[in-house]
Amino acid sequence: MNIDATLLRQAAQAAAGGQQYPAATLYLVATPIGNLADLSLRAIHCLSLVDALACEDTRQGGGLLRHLGLHKPLIAVHQHNEREGSAAVIARLAAGERVAYASDAGTPAVSDPGAVLVREVVAAGYRVLPLPGPSSAVTALSVAGDTGATSFAFIGFLPTKTGERRAALQALLAIEAQSQVVFEAPHRIVELIALLAELAPGRRVTVGRELTKQFESIHTAEAATLPAWLGADSQRQRGEFVLVLHALGAQAAADDDLPAEALRVLALLAAELPLKQAVALAAQVTGAPRNRLYDAGLKLKRGGDE
Template sequence: MTTSTGTLYVVATPIGNLQDITPRALEVLRSVALIAAEDTRHSARLMQHFGIATPMTACHDHNERDKGERLVARLLAGDDLALISDAGTPLISDPGYHLVRQAREAGVRVSPLPGACALIAALSAAGLPSDRFAFEGFLPAKAHGRRQRLQDLASEQRTWMIYEAPHRLLECLDDMREILGGERRVVLARELTKTFETLRNAPLTELADWVRGDSDQQRGECVLVVEGAPAPAVDAVSAEAERVLDALLHELPVKQAARLAAQITGERKNQLYQLALQRGEQRD
């Protein structure tokens, strides 16, 4: 008789307000054989609040690789398990990646239970473009590494987001102002869904000065949502090249039209490609 494998449920938990947990998450947490938690002491409060008596085991950055083997063995034996982090969606700058990978490599079903996620909550309320965005997690803790990463991000045209520890928030904002410029808009999303929730959208100079002047803003969980860099200006091309490009765009995809226009006119392909993209945006 063959025993079917269990399922590893990746369960999002509240980032602040306990009422943000989903009914399905509560059902799964009650029904699984074991909950793998980032910090069992922290999660015990959540379980106590909802009357969940399921056993828990610690699964965090320091033991995940070794613990994962034992958890996968239980899954292969037929037990259903749940993976949770201290708050929000596991694996999003939280432990869980190694366990999920090991489970999938072993042929175990992994099922996500969506819910609270600080970066998505911040983005949804930031008022910055959200059709395309990037998430950078935590920047390096040391100043040199942080500034290097910010230099790499300075020309990113999409909205981008980071998590930052409260005791490094002001240093990070000062570095951002120096590297990105004081006019770049940033949203500080702090203590989301909690009593002292803050969402402040301002140019970096104003935001850094505001945080420096209010020590309460240097406490709690922080997400920074950063306005993307402006698109580089397209160098002028000849009127003849524009005419050729426009004719080709009526018949061909953007990349192919730009390449052929460059061959015909001798203009640079990258310039024509950027111009073609602008033509498409104008038509939209």
């Protein structure tokens, strides 16, 4: 045990020790997504009180406890054994113990295990209390600056099969007033960015990489520019990614600024050609901005399908 961990626990006790932590309760503890300093004082105090820690990966959970100078029994509860792991947790709750659950990073049950555990514990008649904290989805949304959104949706990882992936992304891009948060792994980020540039070149996208970590980067731009940006530095293709697909709201309103002639030319071309080709030709003929033409073309296509 080092002095830093002792001081940390003392600070946590001072800040959160006066609150109630009932027995026979499961505590969902949000853990850092990359920066240990983001662990809340309340989470630290709760971890010091519980009788056991259920975790997605016992190596990660054990490492977190060692950082705090704590030693607790560990229970593995991950996507492959969540039902069986839940039974082990419930047995401890039945004995009147407090149990915490932490996924590898972020908030449990948000693109991580935990939902089955919560359902099983509640069904068994025990309390579940959340300790809020880090979330990569909310972190990315906070820096996206998407003023056109009236709501947001957490999507998580898109399908890995090419056809399903394209269809899922097309469905998302058709939603106008909503920010959408998408996760992506480093070995698929180039493919996803290329698909976004193809399907929605004018859509603004915020790309968050390694959020809260040492080499964190955040870049917001139109999708058409992202393949070149990503390819300009190989480091930009490494790490874990969170993307925010901006709402169409503010962009779609800009269609009103397009000259009537540009809209007329676009409508004629879009009736005969694929949208991407029609937009490129309309931009060449009229000089109108390609991203605004593309958004206007999407509206034309949707109107024709109704």
